[in-house]
Amino acid sequence: MTAPNQQRPTVHIAGQSGAHPTPGGDFSGGAGTPLMELNNVSVFYGDYEAVRGTSLPVRQNQITAMIGPSGCGKSTILRSLNRMNDLVPGARVTGRITYLGQDIYARDVDPIQVRRNIGMVFQKPNPFPKSIYDNVAYGIRINGIKGNLDDMVEEALTGAALWDEVKSKLKTSGMALSGGQQQRLCIARTIAVKPDVILMDEPCSALDPIATSRIEDLMQELSSTYTIVIVTHNMQQAARVSHYTAFFTAEVDEKQVRHGRLVEFSETAKIFTSPTDKRTEDYITGRFG
Numbered sequence: 001m002t003a004p005n006q007q008r009p010t011v012h013i014a015g016q017s018g019a020h021p022t023p024g025g026d027f028s029g030g031a032g033t034p035l036m037e038l039n040n041v042s043v044f045y046g047d048y049e050a051v052r053g054t055s056l057p058v059r060q061n062q063i064t065a066m067i068g069p070s071g072c073g074k075s076t077i078l079r080s081l082n083r084m085n086d087l088v089p090g091a092r093v094t095g096r097i098t099y100l101g102q103d104i105y106a107r108d109v110d111p112i113q114v115r116r117n118i119g120m121v122f123q124k125p126n127p128f129p130k131s132i133y134d135n136v137a138y139g140i141r142i143n144g145i146k147g148n149l150d151d152m153v154e155e156a157l158t159g160a161a162l163w164d165e166v167k168s169k170l171k172t173s174g175m176a177l178s179g180g181q182q183q184r185l186c187i188a189r190t191i192a193v194k195p196d197v198i199l200m201d202e203p204c205s206a207l208d209p210i211a212t213s214r215i216e217d218l219m220q221e222l223s224s225t226y227t228i229v230i231v232t233h234n235m236q237q238a239a240r241v242s243h244y245t246a247f248f249t250a251e252v253d254e255k256q257v258r259h260g261r262l263v264e265f266s267e268t269a270k271i272f273t274s275p276t277d278k279r280t281e282d283y284i285t286g287r288f289g
């Protein structure tokens with residue numbers, strides 16, 4: 001079956017043109033085309049190596065969850081996937097992260113273009129202090145995307161399962177919506193520019209159970225069009241929504257410094273029923289973390 005987002009024009013992130021190389025890689029843990037790959041990725045804040053040597057695939061039209069105890073570097077790795085760490089003074093990424101076979105940290109790659117292809121939804125809903133309409137239209141306008149703006153706004157709000165609730169009050173401030181609606185507005189704002197990948201950093205942690213359930217349902221719907229990577233503290237959520245799970249932990253080195261490490265990456269069902277590593281088993285059974 002052809003993935004819907006393969007039918008949309010792909011935006012190049014680098015200056016060079018030409019066909020995208022076919023993503024390859026030999027990762028254990030399931031079939032499917034990796035849209036992105038992390039190869040021996042470490043992230044530093046100044047001299048501090050927050051996460052060490054991470055290698056994993058991000059498979060197309062799948063939901064990949066990153067779980068693990070606090071401080072193991074989940075958000076750090078997530079932010080490295082669309083160069084959000086560039087905005088943190090002193091942050092540095094080593095190793096290789098590719099999107100459609102291109103190194104997203106290569107010198108000729110435009111980070112703005114990376115973030116257009118690989119969008120992000122944050123923990124706390126953060127609508128702009130603008131109308132619902134303008135929140136969604138913002139990215140379309142600044143990216144100069146051609147087409148009927150009203151139609152594109154409606155499409156994005158429909159895609160984020162918010163249209164029916166807001167279609168009669170598009171000029172109302174986005175800040176006036178409920179927390180769950182604000183988060184769906186932020187998702188609409190992200191998908192309005194038609195990214196390939198959506199990164200979600202604990203998108204439900206500020207929401208009540210009903211709003212959480214709506215976002216989880218929405219993620220399932222979105223995964224037919226988009227590739228999703230989610231950081232979550234909530235193991236049940238990872239088990240419910242994701243196809244693949246990466247379990248991270250923090251290890252203390254000989255100098256007593258903690259570094260995040262990827263322990264295990266596999267299909268979610270395997271991680272939660274028959275993990276390979278004892279540390280994963282201890283974590284998912286609640287004996288640790």
Ligand SMILES: Nc1ncnc2c1ncn2[C@@H]1O[C@H](COP(=O)(O)OP(=O)(O)OP(=O)(O)O)[C@@H](O)[C@H]1O
Nearest residue numbers: 045050068069070071072073074075076077088260
């Ligand atoms: N901007 C920063 N500057 C310096 N150190 C940072 C920065 N952001 C994170 N760190 C450190 O990097 C390590 C990993 O942090 P990170 O937030 O990625 O972990 P996490 O697994 O997402 O944690 P949590 O689940 O608590 O959100 C921690 O030791 C943290 O203190």
